[in-house]
Amino acid sequence: MAAPMLRGRCLGRCWALACIDSGSRHGRGAATGFTSSGKRGQSFVAQQPLLTAQKSRKGEHKxxxxxxxxxxxxxxxxxxxxxxxxxxxxxxxxxxxxxxxxxxxxxxxxxxxxxxxxxxxxxxxxxxxxxxxxxxxxxxxxxxxxxxxxxxxxxxxxxxxxxxxxxxxxxxxxxxxxxxxxxxxxxxxxxxxxxxxxxxxxxxxxxxxxxxxxxxxxxxxxxxxxxxxxxxxxxxxxxxxxxxxxxxxxxxxxxxxxxxxxxxxxxxxxxxxxxxxxxxxxxxxxxxxxxxxxxxxxxxxxxxxxxxxxxxxxxxxxxxxxxxxxxxxxxxxxxxxxxEPNLPPLLLYDTASLPAGADPQQVINIDRIREQLPELPSETREKLIQQYGILPEHSFALLNEVGLLEFFQNVIKETRAEPKKVTSWVLNIFLGFLKQRNLAVNESPVTPSVLAELLNLLDRKVISSAAAKQVFEELWRSKGKTPSQIVSERKLELMQDEEALERVCHAVMEGHPQVVMDMKRGNPRAINKLIGLVRKVTHNRADPTVIKEILEKQLSS
Amino acid sequence: MLGRTLQEVSAALKQGQITPVELCQKCLSLIKKTKFLNAYITISEEVALKQAEESEKRYKKGHSLGALDGIPVAVKDNFSTSGIETTCASNMLKGYVPPYNATVVQRLLDQGAVLMGKTNLDEFAMGSGSTDGVFGPVKNPWSYSKQYREKRKQKPHGENEDSNWLITGGSSGGSAAAVSAFTCFAALGSDTGGSTRNPAAHCGIVGFKPSYGLVSRHGLIPLVNSMDVPGILTRCVDDAATVLGVLAGHDPKDSTTIQDPGKPFMLSSLTDVSKLCIGIPKEYLVPELSSEVRSFWSKAANLFESEGAKVIEVSLPHTSYSIVCYHVLCTSEVASNMARFDGLEYGHRCDIDVSTEAMYAATRREGFNDVVRGRILAGNFFLLKENYANYFIKAQKVRRLIANDFVNVFNSGVDVLLTPTTLSEAVPYLEFIKEDNRTRSAQDDIFTQAVNMAGLPAVSVPVALSNQGLPVGLQFIGRAFCDQQLLTVAKWFEKQVQFPVIQLQELMDDCSSVFEIEKLASVSLKQ
Structure with a gap:
């Protein structure tokens, strides 16, 4: 077995750095009563900077x-x-x-x-x-x-x-x-x-x-x-x-x-x-x-x-x-x-050794229990990565919170949104809200189907991403409303009327000649400013990519 | 009526010759008259009368529960009895009232038995005289028998008669005395190294130790869990079988009881012993064995042989290691089992409260006698890490060898072993206490204790009176779980020897009813 080494040259968190150093492997005695038979499994060296910060003299006292x-x-x-x-x-x-x-x-x-x-x-x-x-x-x-x-x-x-x-x-x-x-x-x-x-x-x-x-x-x-x-x-x-x-x-x-x-x-x-x-x-x-x-x-x-x-x-x-x-x-x-004299030896059986005619209430069959083994966390994570193409660290995050994985899977079932999008929403926005309010997943007022509906709206470009976040906040406050209700109440739908949008763009350009000038001089950031202005006027209801197209078209005309 | 056997009095109840309440009252009155025997620690008079009334109602309706309905019984004071103080004859448990019944007690009550009281013992059943409990020693009813007194008159005696009473043997001496003095028809004892058979032999009654695992230990306050077995004390073998039939069988509360469904123990009357093979273990012929007991032993062997049984000498070569091996295993388990008596949850607690440790120490010092404390000390020594392999493990290996001795003998075709139960008849108290408890236990358990190591069934049957007019018992040892066969042989033997009934009328002059059915039986094994 290799014993991990502690060195002086590492920075940051204990496991933020991985320096796998096979040279540090060595035999381990049994001096303190630890058994060390067999060399199974893998061993990796972890850096332990906390301990070695003061050990800067090189080669000394490892x-x-x-x-x-x-x-x-x-x-x-x-x-x-x-x-x-x-x-x-x-x-x-x-x-x-x-x-x-x-x-x-x-x-x-x-x-x-x-x-x-x-x-x-x-x-x-x-x-x-x-x-x-x-x-x-x-x-x-x-x-x-x-x-x-x-x-x-x-x-x-x-x-x-x-x-x-x-x-x-x-x-x-x-x-x-x-x-x-x-x-x-x-x-x-x-x-x-x-x-x-x-x-x-x-x-x-x-x-x-x-x-x-x-x-x-x-x-x-x-x-x-x-x-x-x-x-x-x-x-x-x-x-x-x-x-x-x-x-x-x-x-x-x-x-x-x-x-x-x-x-x-x-x-x-x-x-x-x-x-x-x-x-x-x-x-x-x-x-x-x-x-x-x-x-x-x-x-x-x-x-x-x-x-x-x-x-x-x-x-x-x-x-x-x-x-x-x-x-x-x-x-x-x-x-x-x-x-303990009052308990006979505990005998277990497998299917091969099960005595004929044994009372199932009196015996325990190891093979039967093996069949009942559920999916283990490592398998679940592997499946998540394979099935949805999400990042390994996201697979850890999904399993780390009680009920979060189930929530995620229920959202996936009901939405057409990309798994990556769902992951991002569940891990960043949804989990962030929970943490902020110190709530467990099962205490969330937003159910998986509600979030799925919201993500569908986003996916179908009915609303913008910024509007979606607005709707999400609203969902948290007013329980019982559906995302669609909130969208229509608050008029958060993306503007589908291109002519109307063109008129807004035109008006914004008229009102900000200096920015238009900058843009014409080739400042690439100026167009973003105009897009922002248009979005503000439309209360985030316009798709930024469409705005950009219109602005570019109007500028070049 | 009280002199009858359990089976006889059961028949009398059924026929209405006596009612359960009358029977109960007779027993209660005799218990009071024989109080000086110190057989009982607690007399549960109210409970007993109530149970007897219930039983009477059942008889009147014709719904008796069976052979034990209305039968007065006594229980050794180391079996938990719900609502009735259970002391183990120790300061530690004085005033302790268990909230539950031991399984064996419950099974007796479920059959309608009437609980007369809790019987005396050596503290926590550690002893072979019933002399070492906090409630004082138990006196052997035979001390006051006509048979013994007459013999004593023939010899010159300078001493005061009364101070020369005899011990009952132990540790279930209270139960043995209670049955022997006709205060109940059956009693429960416990048997860890001979504690049921030894006092049975000294008190002239039947003492049966069932196979380990046949009868539940749940509720029996343990001495050595791996050897303890509830024992049955009765006036004849049939009665022991009747009680065993009620007690035996799996108990979900005791994982060491066997799973097989129990069968009723009805003993057939053996008429032909010619197919039997009786083993006489040669190692049991020790120098300390009194010549009288040895003589009864050989006469018994001759009896079997003359009736056609095959009687052979067998060897149990590891017998001599049994006592020392028992000492290690017993004290180790005692040290462990006694750890719970710390004054916190129940039982005695000292007044010292400077620290939890000081409280433990003083509580245990005050609560246990020297015998118990000595065994705890020895046991903890054997269990120390540095000693465990040298003592405990070795003792376990020796135990296995002792058990194998029996297996080998039984595999060679022997059906039952015949041995003495005790070295001699009961000795006077003053003589008994000349030796300390440890020496006495080591001597007195010599024939009985190996059986517990091997978990085998064994029964002591009274054979005859000694020259002094005192009972002598012999022991039969059977194969594991062949309790029925063992008792069948014992019953045949009992019938042959016709052991005499104890004659107590001089002492209990107004208890003539006790002896109404007294038989002046002949002693077929007269010297």
């Missing part, structure tokens, strides 16, 4: 950062992993707690089939090997929001292993170049979520909400194949889109359905990996990137100042923008792992 991620995704299921309690975000505290969730003595775990299917589907989508036999273990630690004193997880034999996640970064000056990178997935394991502790410092009390306790999680372990915050954030974003496409997790970071811990170390290329720190609970993509970049820089600074990196757990203070050591010594705990 640092490489190594970033691995542990991602916890809450499984989208009606009930919890091992109990029948409902799963809802923001329900009243302790309203979704079964006897098992509260760890009442004598209660036993019963595995939720839906959660297993979600894990298998996610594993397949991430190119994992699905283990037909996996095991559950107990991980022990005392914490107020962990009622049983242990978490049921899959430490020894997880449900899926050895996968990969491809993610793309846009590079180049205009970000027109898309580079695909791959991060290896070590494993996906099923485990329980914990409850929530709410610390009331004032009254020195801790309040416990067990609604989340026992919700199914997919822990996705990404190998340390990333080299900076932006790469990590992009990989997480791609994983998020995949989970959402699969429906296996809502993966909403703000609601805690996707939580990231980052393992970070720095080293000199060619030397063993450095001591790593773990930055926990990164709950937004933006802070994820910032925390990782901060931590890389901090480690470099520490090492350059002759200090040592401690193998510790840190948290990111988003107000201060820095990582700080966590008070509890979680990192040093011995979790005393033990097999």
């Amino acid at each position: 640092w490489a950062a190594v970033v691995g991620l542990e991602i916890h995704a809450q499984i989208a299921s009606n009930s919890k992993l091992f109990s029948g309690s409902q799963v809802h975000f923001a329900a009243p505290p302790n309203s979704l707690v079964s006897f098992f969730d509260a760890s009442l003595p004598g209660t036993l775990p019963v595995l939720n089939r839906r959660c297993v299917e979600a894990a298998v589907m996610t594993g397949l989508a991430l190119n994992c090997h699905i283990n037909k036999k996996s095991l559950f273990d107990r991980k022990h630690y005392f914490y107020a929001d962990l009622p049983a004193g242990y978490q049921i997880t899959q430490q020894r034999l997880p449900i899926a292993v050895n996968g990969s996640l491809a993610y793309s970064v846009c590079v180049g000056k205009k970000w027109r170049q898309v580079i695909t990178k791959t991060v290896r997935i070590k494993q996906i394991q099923l485990e329980q979520d914990s409850g929530k502790s709410l610390h009331d410092e004032l009254r020195s009390q801790t309040l416990i909400d067990l609604n989340r306790a026992g919700v199914g999680l997919l822990e996705v372990v990404l190998e340390p194949d990333m080299s900076c915050g932006e790469e990590a954030a992009t990989a997480v974003r791609e994983l998020q889109l995949i989970l959402q496409a699969l429906g296996t997790s809502q993966a909403n970071m703000a609601e805690g359905q996707l939580r990231v811990d980052a393992n970070i170390s720095v080293h000199h290329p060619g030397e063993p990996l450095g001591v790593r720190t773990e930055v926990k609970n990164l709950n937004s993509a933006r802070f994820l990137a910032r925390a990782i970049d901060y931590e890389i820089q901090r480690q470099i600074n520490e090492l350059e100042n002759g200090c040592e990196i401690l193998n510790e757990t840190r948290s990111f203070d988003y107000k201060l923008g820095c990582t700080v050591p966590m008070r509890d010594k979680e990192g040093k705990q011995d979790y005393r792992f033990m097999p």
Whole structure:
């Protein structure tokens, strides 16, 4: 595996420049416990200018950062992993707690089939090997929001292993170049979520909400194949889109359905990996990137100042923008792992190994789940590029907003306008309006059919592009009106009467002899001024190309 | 009436010889009279009477629910009972009232059984004497039996009679004493290393440990999840089969129960044992085995042989590793299972609130006795990262070898193994407590505990009285999930030996009704 290098000569954003440097590849030791078996996937070198701005002494102190991620995704299921309690975000505290969730003595775990299917589907989508036999273990630690004193997880034999996640970064000056990178997935394991502790410092009390306790999680372990915050954030974003496409997790970071811990170390290329720190609970993509970049820089600074990196757990203070050591010594705990005796091994089947006469309610067929795999984001983007000829970065933009792709496709269905035109309208004007008003796609007052009608008017040259924008603004304000209604009410149709337009042109020329003079002297910009004047008089209702033709004709006559 | 077996009293209820309420009241009155036995922690009098009234209504309408309708039963106090305190004989759970019924309790209630109360045990079922709970030790009803007292009179005794009472064995001693003293017709125990069979042997009753996976553990407060099985204590083998028929079968709340639909357990009367092969494991002939028990064991083997069965010596070569292996696995699971008792959600909580950690520590120190804390400490040691491979993993491998010993023996054509249940008859309390809990458990579980490692069904059947007038039990071990075959053999044996009924009239002079059907049975295995 090649470890990305950090150099001093780069400018701009972390992933704005792509310098693929095969010379920087080197073997990686297993010094800090990262596994590094197999050379799969591609590795690219990303530049990390933030870290190296002060490293201008040439050839000295080249640092490489190594970033691995542990991602916890809450499984989208009606009930919890091992109990029948409902799963809802923001329900009243302790309203979704079964006897098992509260760890009442004598209660036993019963595995939720839906959660297993979600894990298998996610594993397949991430190119994992699905283990037909996996095991559950107990991980022990005392914490107020962990009622049983242990978490049921899959430490020894997880449900899926050895996968990969491809993610793309846009590079180049205009970000027109898309580079695909791959991060290896070590494993996906099923485990329980914990409850929530709410610390009331004032009254020195801790309040416990067990609604989340026992919700199914997919822990996705990404190998340390990333080299900076932006790469990590992009990989997480791609994983998020995949989970959402699969429906296996809502993966909403703000609601805690996707939580990231980052393992970070720095080293000199060619030397063993450095001591790593773990930055926990990164709950937004933006802070994820910032925390990782901060931590890389901090480690470099520490090492350059002759200090040592401690193998510790840190948290990111988003107000201060820095990582700080966590008070509890979680990192040093011995979790005393033990097999979970109340759950038999989890056995999965494929069509070939399915026992004859097996009750379909009792068995899970991997092949059946594979057939149900929906289109993945990468395939969707590829299709968009192929089908509509749009730019790769636009394909990313269309998938980045919940519901935007569907909106776009519905517009396309109903309009004769060029896909490129539709893309431009959806991504620039429509999305711009949403962002300005902080609205989601499904909250838009403008429906796809309305936008399609508007684009049809534009396409048929019934209105000008400027008028179309006017109509769009009007649509936003007055819900229920159709574009055609607005056009006719506001008299925004392009002037079809050429004689009338000729008269307007003539009048404008008469009124501005100086401009006409300039034009005759050969100033090419003068004609644009006249066109603008004519458009003003016609309230944008005249087609500029037609105006230009008329003006030129009148001048030469 | 109380001296009858479950089947007999069930018939009496059906025929209207007695009503459920009358039966319940008789049991309640006897429970009160025998309170000094300390068999019950909680007597659920109101609930019991209400259930008995319901049952009576059903009988009147002719809609009885079956063999258990109106039958007084008792449940060990480590099974969750909805609305009834469940303590595990520990300070930690004093005052804890579960909001749900264990599956086995629910199944008994669904059949109309009447719950008399919750029975005493060693704290969290850790022990082999029923002497180590916060509610004090359980006294063996045989201490007060005519049979035992008469024998003792023959010997000179300087000590105070009353201080010389006998232990019941454990940890389900309360359940065993409750059945033995006629306060109920069946009781639930739990069996992790012999906790049902051991007290059954000491109290002269039948103690049955079903195959692991046949009966749901949901609601049983665990000791060792991978070995715990709800046990059944009754006065005869048929009764155990009747109760098993109600309890056995898949429970969606316990993923370790088998999926096969349960069949009713009706035992046929075996008339011919000539096709049976009985194995006598040679490793069970240990020096500590009392000569009397050894003698009953060999007489039992001779009995089978004389009736035409094939009796062969077999070897279970890894038996001697069983106790130490059990120690590692048991304490490890205990350390894990006990982690939930932190004073937050339920149970005892100390007054200290300087920090969550201080609260945990004080709560657990106050809540658990030395035995429990000692096992938690040992278990956590075995589970440490640096020790896990050397202890836990090795113990698991040894466990597999022990289980394979049984598989090999059964594959060689043996149908049932015959062994002692205990080393000797019950010992006096004062003698028992000379050794600590760990030493006692290690000694007393020696014949019973390997069975739990292998998940096999086993039953202790009372055989005869010792020279001291105390019951001795022998154990039959069957193939996994061949519980019915095992009980059929046990039933045949029970019929042959005609174990005598306990005679308690000296003590309970006004309980003559208890003994109205007393049979002066002959002891066919007389020394």
